[in-house]
Amino acid sequence: MNPPLAVLEKQYFFLQGSLPDLMSPGATPEELDAIRKAIVQSRTNYWKAINGVLHDDDPEVKSLVSQMNAAQLNLEAGLKTLGNVAKVLNVITKAVDIGSQIAAKVVAL
Secondary structure: OOHHHHHHHHHHHHHHHHHHHHOOOOOOHHHHHHHHHHHHHHHHHHHHHHOEEOOOOOHHHHHHHHHHHHHHHHHHHHHHOOOOHHHHHHHHHHHHHHHHHHHOOOEEO
């Protein structure tokens, strides 16, 4: 599996698996809705990459993969300190946005 697809897969499965933790008692209905939408976008990015081709030798894709790896570390750290759902949602949103930029580089088969 090439690195761009791998980071999209890791993000999607991490977010999907973390959903029970993200649905903390302090989360508002709007925050929960935003979390669900982010997971859906992450899944869409992942499936778009599966159904196309990502050129991992593209410098812009390499840069985005690097950004995604850093965002994933922030995501994992944020989940450990889930006290502030809004802060974690901000980290999720940034990570999923990077994933969307990677998915935008997919070339259709």
